[in-house]
Amino acid sequence: MLKFSYGISNFHRIITANFFFVDRTKHIQLIEDAGDQLLFLRPRRFGKSLLLSMLENYYDVAKADEFERLFGNLAIGQNPTPLHNQYLIMKWDFSVINAQGEIADLKHALHDHLNDSIQDFAVRYQNLLQYQIKINPQNAVSSFESALTAIKQTPYRLYLLIDEYDNFANEVMMGRGKISPSRYKALLSAEGSLKTFFRAVKSASSGRGLF
Template sequence: MKKIPIGHSDFKRIRSTPELLYVDKTDLISEFVEDPCMVLLITRPRRFGKTLNLSTLRYFFDRENAEENRRLFDGLRVSENEKAMALQGTRPVIYLSFKDCKERSFREQCIKIRHALSQMALQIPNGPESSLQPVEWELIRGVQNMTLEPTELSNSLYIISKYYQNTFKVNPLILIDEFDVPLQSAWGEGYWDEAITFFRNFFSSSFKDNPYLWRGVITGCLRVARESMFTGMNNLEVSSISSNHYSRHFGFTVPEVKQLIEDYNLSAIETKIESWYNGYMFGETTLYNPWSILNLL
């Protein structure tokens, strides 16, 4: 009987530890490959596997350690999808999380944003100086050293995307987790106008006006009005709790829970489990909260 990975949200760590349980959600990759949208915004409640799924996309598409990462998907459903597997390990991936960007003032929040972007930018592999103009290299070094002002910082993913495209001749995948955390903080602490101005410019530069982008995925809990945050982003597709697309990939489906109940010898209380935890409907799919089920197991 496998151990329960409570609190684990890194796909590679889970798959590299054979004794940890993993419920196969790699059909997400297959659906993503077939989806024509350029930028996907996925909103779900907390504890529904958003970070783990974004981590799964990261390890699947990332060209860094591609062969090693390919083995992580052995035996999973996506490994049977030839079209998807042809794209495995083919893209530079820019991964960014705003989970810690919650502060009492915009100045303090910018420090956290600088830190998050710096941690991402420090992972950029070395490339030829000719891949960017000198002023663009200055911006990347400013991101790495956390010295940029907000107006400069908002263009950081654009420049980093350009670097990847010019260096590897392929556009990157941009993944942003918990995009709404700094906005929730800004609303509660009274600096909404400053924050929304920054993030509107940040997302526009990264996703709307970025010719070096392959595709993007953004996850969070809240659906922020398109008019306030994603103005003019006609390439944005939203998957919310009312959407059918991607609905079964976040949370545990009824068949998945039934299998877990059987595997962990809980059939005697199956009816009680259904009454306790069977309370979510995303699109037309009935789902269980994975955090609740894993804690039960």
């Protein structure tokens, strides 16, 4: 009897719990060939989150011992790329950020989520990081910079996955059920919090530890 994974976007769970999985892992090579910074524009419910989860499990250095278990029976397991299990993985999931409230509330929620993600990263890779990451509760960009400093002391680079950015942006735009361009602009203007974060990400990709 087939077990279908409708609504499940956790690749590790799907494989280890023997859910039905349509093998698209051969596309990993195509993704690598496409470039370093990629934006997926597929519609909602088209498997973007599952794709990111698959990439997370494929590239995570901490899951090298599970490679055969997770990918051995899949296409990429028969012909893996040299980059598998070679990165430290950080994931930001914008769907969990509360997009309600005033601009100050949005900024606070954004900083909290990124700080929580960076703290999770620090705990997961504590055995590989010689430098202690400093979390700045008021400034997640500072926390991210501290993480980059720690990463540069290792032989690895960071693979950053960002999920549901479009969902968060839509929720911000539709504040309290009404279209609110001012809320959206406040976050994405040149001085906006979200734009500031992505400037930090762009800077990190210029030889500062980000893949």
